[in-house]
Amino acid sequence: MAKVLKKRPKPSIAYLFIAPWIIGFIAFTAFPLLYSLYLSFHKVSLTTEGIKTNYVSFENFQYAFTVDGVFMNYLIVFFRELLISVPIIIVFSLIIALLLNQKIRLRGLFRTIFFLPVIIASGPVLKELQDMGVTTIPSIEEVFIYSLASDNADQFIFGILLYVLDNIIMILWYSGVQILIFLAVLQKIDRQIYEAAMIDGASTWEIFWKVTLPSIFPMIVVNTIYTIVAYSIFSLNPIIEHIKVQMFELDTGFGYASALSWVYFVIIGLILILVFVIMNSQSKKRYAS
């Protein structure tokens, strides 16, 4: 044991612990972020002497909503995909986490495999896989298309199904960290609660809804937010690619790209706030003691 230093640590120690992170954060994240806000109100041109900025007030934003149809189009597609993918990812990772929490053989191996996506789901490797078409299952897709196209005229549901099938591996691959978080919180639930519930005659189904789900609800919120964020800033997202392209277009330039990023950023922020408020009020309604 270390010798007694202080009974009540002063807050200065807290600042000491957090200082390196704050410095790094301000320098390489917060400052560039604010600067890009500044740039979004400017026309930025790259010249040989450096970067020239020209104040244009809201012109960039106007352009984004009125002229740039591609951006709006991408946004709508993004909404739809988000709406479909996030619930699937959450439910899927919860199911996997529940299964991996069972007492089964080779549990370690399964956990490894399901966490594997985390190491590839970011960046270049995935891009290449996608190009090669490994992330879809061609045969399943064909079977489904034929059987659906013949007897189902509902284009909306059909579109959703097609999207899900098209991106099934991508969707599954988003869930590595979520599975991990769920697994961690599942293991935290006290065994005695389960035993008590079983003695009281609750079925496994009832235990899941009445014991497990309320206990992990905070982590469902965390996971939902994490998923939305991860999905939004994924580097292969078409909106992000669009922003990257705009950065080096001559007539729009970096100022416009900054404006687009801020629009996108605010929209994601609004989605998150909405999700958070809805989920929190739900949890209060349902799980208030």
Next chain:
Amino acid sequence: MAKTSHFHGTKINPTKFHWSQMKFYLFLIPLAIFMALPIVYIFFHAFKPIDELFAFPPRFFVEKPTMQNFSDLFSASSETGVPMARYFFNSIITTVVVMLFTVLISTMAGYALSKKKFRSKKYIFEINTVALMFVPAAVGIPRYLLIENVGLIDSFFVHIFPLLAMPIGLFLVKQFIDQIPDELLEAARLDGANDYFIFMKIIVPLVKPAIATIAILSFQLVWNNIETSTLYVNDEGLKTFAFYMSTLASQVEGNTVAGQGMAAAASLIMFLPNLIIFIFLQRQVMNTMAHSGIK
């Protein structure tokens, strides 16, 4: 925290097999195969000869494995002025340093934010969460201006500094530290433990899964990072392995056929360290979850 004899928490696999487990396998095995397929594909793809690389429909397994792609890759690499070992060395150093410091900085900040009381701590975490959502590409030019003004262009540190404060790392580790009961820290404090001791002996062992996750994430971030070498480094001798690999495949101008094979080989070489680090760290991720010490 010594392990007592009746402590079975780290034993993942149960010793007995029972038929009631069958239903779980029914779900898990197909899904597991499904998830592992693309990784197997990366391996096979690198060893395919040219006619199999371009076969349509694409084949999953390699029929006549060849090392041709790798020898192409290495012969192309000897044509450039800077030896491959140099890039490799740059990558190793930056990766190790970034991983170590990211983990340390995020965990320390997470501890302070979660268990310490001080002004404006709520805002710091919220600002961090907000920063998570921002399009990474959009801060490229402001970041460039900053790096230029600080004088980091063409220095070794430019690979390291911008990656250290990882918002997602702080987010994850803070959530894990929140789960550690305050009573445990209270008890330690009563026993005379100071902050350093609490951090090293209680917080760090208990949030190992989160730490391992951050380590994996930050490894990926820095190991696969091409951006820094492209934007902030002009000196060929200071660029990284990832950048080198990405240029090699595209170097063979007008010869996309050979380029494809080399790209496949390069992506396997780039991917292997990811896998190794993962296998090395995943035991930590999976094993030590949730033994808070207080019932």
